[in-house]
Amino acid sequence: MNQIKIFSPATVANVACGFDVLGFCLNEIGDEMCIKKTYKKGIFIVKIEGFDLPIEAELNVAGVSALAMYKTLDLDYGFEIEIYKNIKPGSGIGSSAASAVGSVFGINELLDRPFNKTQLVEFAIKGEALASKCEHADNLAPAIFGGFTLVKSMSPLEILQIPVPKNLYATIIHPQIEIKTAEARAILPNQVNLQDAIEQWSNFGSLIHGLHTSDYQLIKRSLHDSIVEPHRSKLIPNYNDVKTAAIKAGALGTGISGSGPSIFSLCEGLESANNVKDAIKNIYSKTGIKFDIYVSKINTEGIKILN
Amino acid sequence: MNQIKIFSPATVANVACGFDVLGFCLNEIGDEMCIKKTYKKGIFIVKIEGFDLPIEAELNVAGVSALAMYKTLDLDYGFEIEIYKNIKPGSGIGSSAASAVGSVFGINELLDRPFNKTQLVEFAIKGEALASKCEHADNLAPAIFGGFTLVKSMSPLEILQIPVPKNLYATIIHPQIEIKTAEARAILPNQVNLQDAIEQWSNFGSLIHGLHTSDYQLIKRSLHDSIVEPHRSKLIPNYNDVKTAAIKAGALGTGISGSGPSIFSLCEGLESANNVKDAIKNIYSKTGIKFDIYVSKINTEGIKILN
Missing domain, CATH: 3.30.70.890 (GHMP kinase, C-terminal domain)
Incomplete structure (x- = not known):
């Protein structure tokens, strides 16, 4: 597999009494992203639609999280990322989190999953920090795991999946x-x-x-x-x-x-x-x-x- | 059934991060109480062994909770209570709670259970308040329900039973x-x-x-x-x-x-x-x-x- 298209969902963090620790994942709204292997080494944002965001990987949330992951690998190729944003930045439903998890999830799939979900959140935290100026995982965790997640601790990162009532x-x-x-x-x-x-x-x-x-x-x-x-x-x-x-x-x-x-x-x-x-x-x-x-x-x- | 002998267990309240709301029930330590119907109307503490506590029902935790229940009933008979205390008052493992729930649980059994467990806790709160000078249920709830209990609210009283891992x-x-x-x-x-x-x-x-x-x-x-x-x-x-x-x-x-x-x-x-x-x-x-x-x-x- 050399390219992949993904849906990266919006999420709700700070769920009432679960302020700062509980989040959940949405179905109906999210970004789409295309990630392709490329011969050139590195991470390249090649297209952003929907909102005006920096195209330089080092200045882009999806780029920063992808770079955090990429630097731990020794690959002789790189990745191109296309971002089709539907979640407006600053809306409070995890716009930057969707970008941050999208790139690392997609690259992980293209590499046949060398990293587990918690590790993906670790990389995404680096991207999210670019947008929110601090490290937190309360939108990232539900975007990656789905359902309700409780971020029990940040260091070491521990994420609990809480059951979701069917209705x-x-x-x-x-x-x-x-x-x-x-x-x-x-x-x-x-x-x-x-x-x-x-x-x-x-x-x-x-x-x-x-x-x-x-x-x-x-x-x-x-x-x-x-x-x-x-x-x-x-x-x-x-x-x-x-x-x-x-x-x-x-x-x-x-x-x-x-x-x-x-x-x-x-x-x-x-x-x-x-x-x-x-x-x-x-x-x-x-x-x-x-x-x-x-x-x-x-x-x-x-x-x-x-x- | 005219008399009953019961075991009223010790309990632990304020379980770490569950301060003021989470408690659990113990097996190996508790009081014993005997409760008998008597022709005379009223609640009578007739015997206390183990520790020196007031024998007057109005001044005794078990008496006060029993009276709170008894006053809601219109009975032409009363109850005698014998208390064999093993839990030292002031030990922090629910000594007064054991007394408070013991009398109301025993009387409820002798009456064929007109009250549910939450109602028993409501009556016991009145007895517990005599000892602790404030109304709380964090020892009463585990004593009545067993296992782990979360007192979600006092007014209205709402008690949740939390599962107990087997080991x-x-x-x-x-x-x-x-x-x-x-x-x-x-x-x-x-x-x-x-x-x-x-x-x-x-x-x-x-x-x-x-x-x-x-x-x-x-x-x-x-x-x-x-x-x-x-x-x-x-x-x-x-x-x-x-x-x-x-x-x-x-x-x-x-x-x-x-x-x-x-x-x-x-x-x-x-x-x-x-x-x-x-x-x-x-x-x-x-x-x-x-x-x-x-x-x-x-x-x-x-x-x-x-x-």
Whole structure:
């Protein structure tokens, strides 16, 4: 195999009480990438469609992660990468993560899988760091493993795959506004109340239990975040209205995807997810802010080869 | 049935990263209680052996929880309670909880179970509050349900039963010193670092996942508490030595049981638990402080009828 076409999915990180550790993978939105072996040694981004991103491999997320992997190998050939981006950079649904994992997944396939999934995430972390200025894996892990992932630790990197209830769907709205990562970080408190923290880990443990037992009502009772959401939600117009409408329409829970501006809702069943979509659309149509909205089953497969 | 004899087990609360919400039930140590119907209306403590505790029902933990239940019923008879205490009050392994659940469990059995387990915990909370000056259920829940329990919320009371890996044992040392509850509470910080809190919920979610998947090594990597242990461990002589020796001897993790002074270790297998026991004994024998030490399989049954 000398070339491969892949689908690299969007992902949701910072899932409510699982802030900074829990993420999940989406089905309906993602980038496509083509990766080809080439006689010339090195990593070359040869085409980018969709959004204006640097073509130099050293300045491109997909290039940096591919280079991190490539440098560990002693090959007498290289790889060309074409990127067809659908996930808007800065949308909060893992745009840079999709690029970062796409190149390393594709090259690994072309090489007959010398690296395991955790190692792929390790390489992708280097690319992701270019975009987000810090090393984290909360979008990379679900993109590579699919389903729900818990990044238990970064050093050594340990990723847990949490079971996905069969009928779990997500509704995602991406308001087309820009949130500066620096601002989203600066707004977080350094200190939190012990009682709030206890409530958060109680909810997070319960959420993990609910995912294991497919207990949708428990998932609903656990999808809360009293620590980060009150701060970051201020950066997203009409956040509280969206959340109230989504819950009223049947969402199990609603939260900020990544550091925003996208907002996710988790729902039991496609019908419920569509109802939630309509309710959120109804709110956001009145704001004058452009938005995209998606309904997606939780993607349990993760990144994949196309055709 | 006019009388019943029961075994009311000791329990461990505040299980490391599950501070304030996760507890488990022990097998080898517990109180025995006899409960009899009597023609006289009311709740009567008629005998207490083992430790010097108030015999007046209104001043006794078992009496208060029994009265809380009894008041909801309209019976033309009452109950006499005999308490044979083995769990020393103030030991940190749920002495008052054993008394509080024993009376309500026994009376419920004599009445052919009008109340479910969660309701029994609700009544027992009233008794427990007499001893600990606040309402909590983290020892009551494992005593009633057995195994590991997560108290998801107090109002409404919601208790989750978490699966118990088959080969999980606990080693418990009870150093015979007194820790004042007020002091153990006052030593807790009101505010904690966000980063520490994130690590705690990451570990707690991972622990719940590890219990579901019987992944002993993950349980080991998750049994940490960087929030409460650094403060409360100062109140327990030689705590760090005990912990170091237990981990070195093979314990999956070691922490403070309840608010101390007891220290629990979780172990994979009886042999490992006995090795840990020997290692801890070796440390504590040199301190001059009297202690009891136990090895117990995790009790998945909880409180039970004897003969």
